[in-house]
Amino acid sequence: MPDLKGRRYWLVGASEGLGRALAHALDREGARLVVSARSGDRIEGLAGELTDAVAVPVDVTDPASVKTALDEAGEIDGLIFSAGAYDPVDAKDWQAEAVRTMAEVNFVGGLNVVGAVLPSMIARKTGHIALIGSLSGFRGLPGAVGYGASKAGLMHLAENLKIDLRGTGISVQRMNPGFIRTRLTEKNDFKMPQIMEPEDAAARVVAAMKSGRFSTSFPAPFSWLFTLGQHLPLGLFHRIF
Numbered sequence: 489m490p491d492l493k494g495r496r497y498w499l500v501g502a503s504e505g506l507g508r509a510l511a512h513a514l515d516r517e518g519a520r521l522v523v524s525a526r527s528g529d530r531i532e533g534l535a536g537e538l539t540d541a542v543a544v545p546v547d548v549t550d551p552a553s554v555k556t557a558l559d560e561a562g563e564i565d566g567l568i569f570s571a572g573a574y575d576p577v578d579a580k581d582w583q584a585e586a587v588r589t590m591a592e593v594n595f596v597g598g599l600n601v602v603g604a605v606l607p608s609m610i611a612r613k614t615g616h617i618a619l620i621g622s623l624s625g626f627r628g629l630p631g632a633v634g635y636g637a638s639k640a641g642l643m644h645l646a647e648n649l650k651i652d653l654r655g656t657g658i659s660v661q662r663m664n665p666g667f668i669r670t671r672l673t674e675k676n677d678f679k680m681p682q683i684m685e686p687e688d689a690a691a692r693v694v695a696a697m698k699s700g701r702f703s704t705s706f707p708a709p710f711s712w713l714f715t716l717g718q719h720l721p722l723g724l725f726h727r728i729f
Contacts, residue, residue: 493518501571505670509686548597566616587634594638
């Protein structure tokens with residue numbers, strides 16, 4: 489992966505948590521940024537903290553909003569999709585609106601944004617797409633109805649893109665973090681192993697982008713439970729978890 493300095497990235501989901509920390513981390517690398525989220529005020533404030541950035545509001549669940557935002561953003565070298573919605577939901581207490589929102593933001597939103605940026609990248613024969621997945625996307629977990637499935641879909645999308653875009657000049661990556669201390673994880677009422685600060689997670693994402701590796705899961709050793717656990721019988725994985 490080339491140096492990030494001077495490259496223009498559209499960072500979607502930049503208003504809070506990992507996205508906001510990632511904006512600052514990329515700024516320190518010399519990247520030029522288009523920062524987007526639904527909250528116009530939050531991203532306007534963020535853009536003012538960065539060296540070379542513009543704020544463009546977007547609702548990733550609305551294809552028309554995505555198209556308008558991309559038109560305003562202009563030509564980009566890369567996309568980082570970090571938008572995310574989260575609520576802990578147990579299937580025994582199904583919360584239809586929360587589950588639907590997670591699916592629409594985390595997965596359908598990714599489809600909307602990736603689908604919007606691809607034609608230009610394919611025409612120019614260059615581009616970089618980085619999708620922020622989650623360790624929870626590897627296997628089914630308790631209390632993760634909606635979130636785990638939507639992240640699994642996004643991570644699977646990255647695999648589809650990687651093989652379909654081979655030879656086009658477009659690189660595809662996915663980063664799969666564990667628990668990050670944000671307003672979203674504050675909703676959890678259980679112990680979160682190896683929980684990271686947003687700045688630590690952002691630094692790991694940037695390092696992964698620069699490495700060129702397709703899939704990066706972190707932090708170790710917690711991530712090993714999920715990456716190696718893919719190969720275990722589901723019942724055994726659940727007992728270990």
